[in-house]
Amino acid sequence: MHESADEHTLMRILGNNEELAAHNREHFDELGLWAINLMSAPGAGKTRLLENILSSWTEIKPYVIEGDMVGELDAIRLRRTGAEVLQICTGRSCHLDAQMVGRVLHGDSLQGKDVVFIENVGNLVCPAEFWLGEHMRIVLLSVTEGDDKPIKYPVIFHKCDAVIFTKCDLLPYVDFNVATAASNVNALNPKARIFEISAINQQGIPDFVSWLKSRLVKYKDERRSELCASPSRPE
Amino acid sequence: MHEASIANSILQIVTDKLSTTPHSQAARRVHIIVGAFRNVDLDSLQFAFDNLRGLYHGCVNCELEADMISARAICLEGNHKYSPDFAHAFRCPVCQGPIGKLLCGEELDVITITLEANPVEANSMEGIFNA
Secondary structure, X not given: OOOEEEEEEEEEXXXXXXXXXXXXXXXXXXXXXXXXEEEEOOOOOHHHHHHHHHHHOXXXXXXXXXXXXXXXXXXXXXXXXXXXXEEEEOOOOOOOOHHHHHXXXXXXXXXXXXXXXXXXXXXXXXXXXXXXXXXXXXXXXXXXXXXXXXXXXXXXXXXXXXXXXXXXXXXXXXXXXXXXHHHHHHHHOOOOEXXXXXXXXXXXXXXXXXXXXXXXXXXXXXXXXXXXXXXXXXX | OOHHHHHHHHHHHHHHHHHHOOOEEEEEEEXXXXXXXXXXXXXXXHHHHHHHHHHOOOOOOOEEEEEEEOOEEEEOOOOOXXXXXXXXXXXXXXXXXXXXXXXXXXXXXXEEEEEEEOHHHHOOOOOOOOO
C-alpha cells in the first residue's frame, strides 16, 4: 500500500459559489442596483407577481433575470410590460447559481437600471443553497400548496426576508389556514415580513409594492452613506 | 438535484489539494460535515459523488465520508438552547418561541482529505503530509 496521510483542510464546499456571489454583489453595488431573488415552488405565481410589480411600479428602471430549465415563456410574458428581460436556461440544473448570474452582469444592459429582479427556477429546495449576490430574498407560497410547507421546507423559509402568500382569492376553496402558515413561517424566521396577495383581484399588491419602495429607499440611503464614508471618494 | 453541484464542488476541492500537494498521486478519502439545516440529502450526495469522481484526476477511488451535524438554536423568547425539529415545528419545546439564532446546523465543509503518495517518491518523502 502507498503511504497516505490526512490533510486537515477546512474548506467551505460552496465557497466558490459564495466568492462569485460576493463578486456579483460588488457589481450590483457599483451600479447602484438593488437585487431581489424571488423563489418558490413551480406555479406559485412568481411571474404573475412580477407582471404586477412591473406594471404598477413605473418609477423604477427594472431589469429582470429569468431562470428556467427550458424555454423563454416567462421572459416573453414579462417583456410585454416593457421591462428588459434576460433569460437564463439552466438545462438540467434545478437552480440558478452565482456563476450563471455573473455571466450576464457585465454587458451594458444594466447601466441606468435601479432594481434587478431575479426569478429563480421553481423549486423550494435547491435555490436556497445558492446565494446569487442578491440583497433580498423573497419566497412565495401559494395557498393551493398548503399551510404546512414552511415546516416541510424549512431552509428556504429560514433564509428569506419576506414571505408572500399568493392566490389568496382561492382561500374560500382550499384548506389553507393563513394564521397557521404565518405561525409556521414565524417559527423559522420571526423577522420575515408576511404578505397576503391575489394577482386576480389585486388584494395586497399595493401594500407589497409600497414595502418594496421603502426598502429600495433604504438601500439607496445606505449606499449613499457608504460612498460618503469611502476614503477613495473623489473630491 | 443540487447534490450533483455539491459533489462537483467537493471533487474540485480534492483535485485542487492534489495539485498543490507535492508527491501526491491520488485521493483516497474525503471527509465532510453537513449541517441538518442544509438542503442536502446524504444518499443523493453519495450517489452523485460516486458517479462523478471518475471524471476528476486522481479521484476515481476516492471515498466520501459524510457526517451530519444536528442543528442547535437559541429561541427568541426564552433564550433556551434547543434542537429545532419538525416534531415541534422548529419551535422551542420549553416556551414555544421561534428560532432566534442557529448555533450550528448550517455547516457544509470539507474537513479532511486523505492523499496517497506517489510510490516512486514515497520513500524519500516521509513526513511530508504531516508537516
